[in-house]
Amino acid sequence: MTDLFPPAKLGHVAANMVAGDAAHRVLSEQDFAQARAEIMQWDGYCATPLVSLPALAAKIGVGEILYKDEGPRFGLGSFKALGGSYAAQRVLQREVSKAVGQDVSLEDIRLGAYKDECAKITLVSATDGNHGRSLAWGCQRFGAPCRIYIHAEVSEGRAQAMRDLGANVVRITGDYDASVLLAKKEAEDNGWFVVSDTSWPGYSEPPRDVMSGYGVMTQEICEALTQAPTHVFLQGGVGGLAAGVVAGIRQYWGENGPRVVIVEPKLAACLFESARVGKAVNFAIVDETLMAGLSCGEPSGMAWEILVQEASDFLTIPENIVAPAVRLMARPLDSDPVVEAGESAIAGLAALVAARMEDDLSGQWA
Numbered sequence: 385m386t387d388l389f390p391p392a393k394l395g396h397v398a399a400n401m402v403a404g405d406a407a408h409r410v411l412s413e414q415d416f417a418q419a420r421a422e423i424m425q426w427d428g429y430c431a432t433p434l435v436s437l438p439a440l441a442a443k444i445g446v447g448e449i450l451y452k453d454e455g456p457r458f459g460l461g462s463f464k465a466l467g468g469s470y471a472a473q474r475v476l477q478r479e480v481s482k483a484v485g486q487d488v489s490l491e492d493i494r495l496g497a498y499k500d501e502c503a504k505i506t507l508v509s510a511t512d513g514n515h516g517r518s519l520a521w522g523c524q525r526f527g528a529p530c531r532i533y534i535h536a537e538v539s540e541g542r543a544q545a546m547r548d549l550g551a552n553v554v555r556i557t558g559d560y561d562a563s564v565l566l567a568k569k570e571a572e573d574n575g576w577f578v579v580s581d582t583s584w585p586g587y588s589e590p591p592r593d594v595m596s597g598y599g600v601m602t603q604e605i606c607e608a609l610t611q612a613p614t615h616v617f618l619q620g621g622v623g624g625l626a627a628g629v630v631a632g633i634r635q636y637w638g639e640n641g642p643r644v645v646i647v648e649p650k651l652a653a654c655l656f657e658s659a660r661v662g663k664a665v666n667f668a669i670v671d672e673t674l675m676a677g678l679s680c681g682e683p684s685g686m687a688w689e690i691l692v693q694e695a696s697d698f699l700t701i702p703e704n705i706v707a708p709a710v711r712l713m714a715r716p717l718d719s720d721p722v723v724e725a726g727e728s729a730i731a732g733l734a735a736l737v738a739a740r741m742e743d744d745l746s747g748q749w750a
């Protein structure tokens with residue numbers, strides 16, 4: 385259909401055509417409303433652009449393409465500013481409340497009313513870089529010490545970006561899983577608090593807050609539209625972003641909602657694999673994908689609970705369309721605007737363009 389990309393074979397699992405109750409049960413309207421009310425008060429808050437790409441839409445034969453550009457979000461260059469930092473603020477709210485023996489509000493934490501108490505609460509996480517940067521940013525904002533564990537393969541540039549935000553960065557010799565274990569152990573031993581974007585049995589509050597924070601993005605998109613889009617493409621790593629956004633979409637549009645398509649690299653397809661076998665499973669990553677932010681082998685349990693009910697389709701994309709998709713944003717067709725987008729951010733757009741080239745997928749979605 386188009387000459388934009390080389391031939392690309394997508395993986396596809398059709399999931400639910402009827403939404404379940406997870407969008408209301410796992411994350412509530414109240415969770416989103418509270419996060420939104422707070423984040424909109426943060427210094428520097430403003431809605432990020434929803435960019436229209438009419439020339440690309442015409443080229444692939446669809447009515448309209450809108451791309452949510454999270455680049456300008458709080459100057460952090462990442463949608464994760466909404467989740468990790470909000471989760472950090474919520475941990476501080478809960479822990480300061482316990483320390484002072486009375487209910488403390490998010491506003492109190494934001495305005496520094498309990499500065500001394502916050503300075504005594506250390507927040508920690510293991511990271512490949514992105515979540516850690518947002519946590520470091522949140523800790524800097526709210527005055528809490530931050531300790532970040534990175535594995536041997538994390539670049540020095542990423543480590544420095546977190547140090548620049550005030551984090552104490554600890555590099556280990558092992559892999560990502562070893563950094564997660566060490567973060568948990570040292571937190572237990574020292575009375576620190578893990579702020580992870582992935583949930584596991586017995587650990588769900590911060591991941592719920594992370595996903596609630598992402599609801600800000602969804603609300604901005606929904607409010608900018610006069611009718612529901614037909615399809616929404618969301619990239620997936622551990623699934624937190626995708627689950628947070630799909631829950632908000634289902635809450636907002638109800639029965640008349642879009643088809644929500646989850647997109648992952650073929651090389652790191654833990655959500656796709658889980659959808660294929662019908663339960664959350666790990667995916668053994670052998671070769672690293674260019675989409676480094678999506679290189680996750682283990683779904684977040686809580687995100688999976690939402691996605692298994694609320695996602696319409698799971699797709700995988702091959703590596704050979706990543707660079708063409710990044711280029712398409714940097715050097716767009718005709719008068720479409722330039723969007724600065726990285727390899728992980730373009731996964732959904734790459735999947736859409738590639739799907740329009742594949743007759744069987746495109747036909748199913750007509």
Ligand SMILES: Cc1ncc(COP(=O)(O)O)c(C=O)c1O
Pocket residue numbers: 514515581619620621622623624625626676677678680728729
């Ligand atoms: C641009 C981008 N999109 C998506 C993700 C994945 O988000 P999640 O792990 O919440 O699914 C990442 C993770 O770092 C990312 O950098």
